[in-house]
Amino acid sequence: MKTKVTLARWLIDKTNSEAYRAGKLTGQKHPKVEKELIEAVGGMQPLLKQAKELEEEPLLGKAGKFSVDWRDMGGDIKKLTYDVSIIPELCMREGMKDPREHQLDLIEQIDRWKAEVSEYEWILSYYEKMLDKLERGKIVHDAEDGLLFPCLNYIVRLHDDVWERKLSSDVFHNSKKFKKEYQSRIATILRNHSPYYIDGMSDDELLAMHRVHSYAQTLEWKGAVQYLTDGEYLVDTSNMPYGTILNSQTLEHSIPSNASGCKRIMTIENKANYEDMTYSEDTIYIFCHGFFTPKEVRFLKKLAELVDSDCEFLHWGDMDFGGISIFLFNQAKVFPKLKPYKMDKESFQEALEAGAGMPLEESTRKKLEAKDAGILTGLKDMILETGKVVEQETFI
DSSP states (O other): OOOOOOHHHHHHHHHOSHHHHTTOOOSEEOOBOOHHHHHHTTSHHHHHHHHHHHHHOTTTTTTTSEEEEEETTTTEEEEEEEEGGGHHHHHHHHTSOOHHHHHHHHHHHHHHHHHHTTTOHHHHHHHHHHHHHHHTTOOOGGGGOTTHHHHHHHHHTOOSOEEHHHHHHHHHSOTTHIIIIIHHHHHHHHHHHOTTOOTTOOHHHHHHHTTEESSOOOEEEESOOEEEETTTEEEEGGGOTTOEEEOHHHHHHEEEEEOTTOOEEEEESSHHHHHHOOOBTTEEEEEOOSSOOHHHHHHHHHHHHHSOTTOEEEEEOOBSHHHHHHHHHHHHHTOTTOEESSOSHHHHHHHHHTTOOEEOOHHHHHHHHHSOOGGGHHHHHHHHHHTEEBOGGGGO
16 A cells, blocks of 8 residues: 655655755646545545645745646546645645755765865766766665765875774774775776776775775795885795795785795786795795785885896786786786786687686676786687686696
């Protein structure tokens, strides 16, 4: 059963359009009295009674802004006539905010949030698009959420790393609210506007690019590296043949100081392949869990400065959209001399012949077709041609 409304509320809802919310709707409206209206107010008798009351109101009917086309000596109504300008008065009577006034309030609020981050040009387009929609009278659900924008602006203005739960506590006074209700929404905004987003990044990886960390940020490698902690404590990993792991705090306070003898640096996307690698004095194997976070990038770029000019840089990852994206990120942000390892057409064909291929999803195909794969263009073409992708574990 439909909820009954008053005649005043029915007129408000009937008028509440994009044109009205944009302030462009003026003049008179002439709704006919039909079944929809009669049922909405609960029948003909309530309609007759409420129409008479509105007609006798000094600011409405008596002011010439509302009239009734009566029939059958007041026993029926053919149509109503009202001026759009009475809507604020009707809203007041109904105890609700005028939709046009509400739209103006939203515009004012979004303008304030935009001004707060005006120095960050990349996010302004998000606010400008929203303001454009609001000014055209459109309903924008994001604009109705008063907690979304302080959260977004908090992230935009971050200059230091912060744990996800600390962010949530600062903004929402609830350490779990961000993860439960806002992480996905914020990540979607960043995915559409952030200069740091690269196709294939997860929500966690994208947020990490903006200094928000949801888990302990670690860097893992096998190989001989010397690094300094707080500029004075020297650690040598040559005596740790099974691997070294630096947690987030150690990463923040450490910097590589020596990698003499290193002839090859290899980043490896999947953990199984990384674990399968045996310690070698002239090679550094680095576990690449996905997209390296800013702390890892800083550490690894410094490491690259320490090796000899003839050092070889390789990346071994999945032969799919994600693997190509991660390779290109590492090449652009970490190791400019990076080359692919077992990510060529021959390796791809070998894997397919061994029955290792999996279907390429149609949504991923479209993204791959549009992607500039650089040195991996040959692999990209093979994936599109065969409709298959290959995971790195095939080659363990």
